[in-house]
Amino acid sequence: MSTHEITLTVDGSERTATVEPRTLLVHVLREHLDNTAPKVGCESGKCGACTVQLDGEPVKSCLVLGVQADGTSILTAAGLADGDLHPIQEAFREEHGLQCGYCTPGLVMSTLDLLEKHQELSREEIRAELKGNICRCTGYQNVVEAVETAAKTLDTERSD
């Protein structure tokens, strides 16, 4: 089978990889480019652990082919903050919104998208909007707290 050379900007740096058409983006990132922030929980688009932003949109990277992502810009949880934690990450820490941490990089990336697009969200809306991310540990209560807290911090930052 043919292989394709693809170029991606991952967390700000340009990277290339030679992949088969069937290679999933999550494996391009994890195996070819050594970025293991996105995790694999189901490989079938159900759990959201592999969520990254692709050209600013949240995607499940186990349901995108590497070749489809050629020329795009990918942001992972590893690239979200350089120094201090991003306010969303800080809020998850503050509110104990994680236990084993396996779902966390994906959940953080979905929250990023959510809070980029919405400022005011009820608790029910937060739950509904994050339904693409499964967490088996927390029961979501503290995840919702974390998203509320992050929304407040980001709101304050915006108005400052």
Next chain:
Amino acid sequence: MFPPQFEYVQPDSIDQAIAALASDDTRVLAGGHSLLPAMKARNASPESLVDIGDISALHRIDRDGPENETVIGAAVTDADILADGSLKRNAPMVHEAIAAVGDRQIRSRGTVVGNLLQADAGADIPAAMVAADAMLTIRNGEGERTVPVDELYEDPDNDHHPAAITNGDDLATEVRIPDVTGGAYLRKTHPATGYALVGIAVRLVTDGGTIAKARVVATGIERTPRRLPGVEERLIDKAPSSLPDQTVRIADPEPAAVRADPNVSGPYRHQLLESYTGQAIAVASDRVAPGVVRMSSESREAAPTDDSVEEASDPTRVAGMPLKRREDEGFLRGETTFTDDLKRPNCAHLTFVRSEHAHAAIEDIDPKDAVGRDGVLAVYTWNDLAASSSPCVLPISTGGLEHDVPGHPVLAQNRVRYHGQPIAAVVAEDPYLARDGAEAVEVTYKVREPVIDAVEALGPDAPALYEDTPDNVIATAAVGDERATTRAFEHAEVVVDISLRNNRLIPSALEPRVAMAVYDASRDRFTVELASQSVHGHRSKLAKTLGVPERSVHVVAPAVGGGFGHKGHHHPGEAMAAWSARELDRPIKWTATRSENYREGAHGRDHHTDAELALDSDGTMRGLRVKTIANAGAYGLGGSAGMATRYGGLLSSEYAIPAIHCSTRAVFTTTAPIHSYRGAGRPEAIYVTERVIDVAARKLGIDPISLRRANLIPPDAFPYETAVGVTYDSGDYAPALDRALEAIDYEERRELGGERSDGRLRGVGVACYTESTGGGHETGVVRVHPDGSVAVYAGTHSHGQGHGTTYAQLVADELEIPYEDIDVNEGDSEEVPTGTGTFGSRSTIGGGNAVVQSAQTVLKKARTLAANRLGVDPNDVRYGSGEFFAPSVPDQRLSFSEVAGMAYGWGGSGTHRAGLGGHDVLRTGGDGVHFRDPRNRGGDRSHNR
């Protein structure tokens, strides 16, 4: 799961795409969110895909044409059109259907047109498009045609959907949606799959104040969208404001004709249909006749406030302080290493060929197609394992079993006893190639009769799994006093009975099972890194499976993504990885897919129970009699087969029940092995007791809370020995019950119970729970470095519990040094020589007390060192706020770090062994947190409240 190989083209014009589609076995790739999952599941294996994502003409969203319509190109994603807002304004019903699809991530890739064409049962967009009278434009080499969307679904029995796409080179280019303001789409979402159980699109067109045209289209109830003409007719000529928000009776289709699936029955789906149709009609009529005040059944109750009672904590102690967890930063940045994140040079990948049958003899395994393939290094079967020095059978504890049954072989020995049992192992250069190789292996089965249900497995004609266990019963046991219980029932004024099923559960930690094995031939030593709740447990089990001494196996668990019991058990994957690493002299990685994780087990529970409760007519409990048949699955894993027979020890729960008898039989079936899952026997027992109490409350007409309260073990009865032989040291249950009731606003919720106008039923249930935790031994090590900083090690292993924070808090309090100076390490079988692990709510009791005791040992030794330096008797040395001092030497104080330095440096007294550390192996029980009572089965069980 990986897609099979295919060719890929990404044309940039419609014509190029159509030309590319003309070749055989070629499919359009739009968002790929249906096609790629289908390919991974091998439900589709096209030779090539034509990706239409780069064709700019297909990205258009257009309202500029002469008609009042929105045109959406075939590459437009759900997220694109939702953000654009055109449909929100002009066809809110369609907008709502698109917004209901999947989740944010799915919507940012899935296309509107792809969804229309895929039209899964329960898909959202097709129903709304049919209700909107949308039109689809299709092009191929011969030209262009436009078809009404509902024609796509004309033949619901046609598996090849959509019916209107007939030519191989058909490319749908756009969909046109007329403006429809009077419409709404509502759905009932399945909480796990996220798909609609039922979705309903309602569109109303009014003329002169009454409804002139109605379209009511349901999704989910049949294979394709289904119009409900009966409901539509009833709406004609009605004034929208006259339509109440209530359940609509629907005769066509009738309940029995509605699609059933493993999630819901047809009649239940029909009930949902009636309820949601009513609600959707109400919303749609509001949109055609705004401003009408309607009685809504959806009046939302205020979410119960979460004012959980704050415990007063001791401000001088670190334990109990709400610290941010120190583990979290690495997780949040995606930097913490889990096993699947590990890379080893020259690593090869292992995958399994698994049984497609629950019960079969294996007649032949033909690996020849696999072996020749690119990148495939080896294909192993049982014969290869049998020829090696290793037993390759997972150890089974035979204690308490009635028959001498074999353990689970790493690869099947000519017979498979559950669907998913590993038959062959394929090792290849990468996981994709390993999977390709596994698919090429051909297995010939002679299918035998399966038996899935434990009760059926006891039947006289049931197939036997093992020749020397003809009745399939592997263990029988009883707890409690049978005679006393019989007597209690003979004298009972009231007896209630129930039959219940504690259903089988699949533990689903988000991280699947995974192992990385390395073999060092020069030392004949395995290093196995794996997702484990118990590195020492895995070390001893792996050593047995591999037939090597424990010293030859080093087990390391990096960060573990959840366990729930599953990762405490020994499975074929890690054993096969280690065996192959020795065979091929290469690091071998094995990562289970989600479905493998489901199929292989160990699963939890699966009890069939008959229970009877004897009471006086005033509700006083007199006796409880329980008979349980427990499914053990196909093989014993460790102590799993006998495990269920011990579950009755918690049946008394918090109640003073004078006589209890529980008999249990554990039975083999052709299903995945059962082992301990979340609570392992405790929830099963509590469920039995609490259910039978509820049934009794109903029969006696007593409030279920009052019945419980009246039978609680009174506070003055402790220590209390239950009728199943467990002694509780203390308890005061009524205040706890009161607090729980207050926290959930019990009275208020009870009043909300009953049937609502939309057909939904509500109620409130309460259960009480007593736990037994903390069995086994545990190791805690505290090592003080010469600079006074401290490293803590334990035999437990956190998989979300946050021991790195908890243990540091405990040791900080004990040593009175800053929390920041303490580092916690777990998950390495060589850092501490023995340990039990993290499960059964035992870590803080076992590991926590062990590290505390070790810290106390450290202080004791440090005190002696300080006494030498201060020139006083050790008994006169005081320690406070990190300093040693003696009242008799008022001007001299020694800091903790100074004493640590003394322990290692020159000038010690010479009477002490160098170094400062504590190493305690604690058998749980013995200090103030809990008690040890030899009467409690084995003497190492402790009970707390």
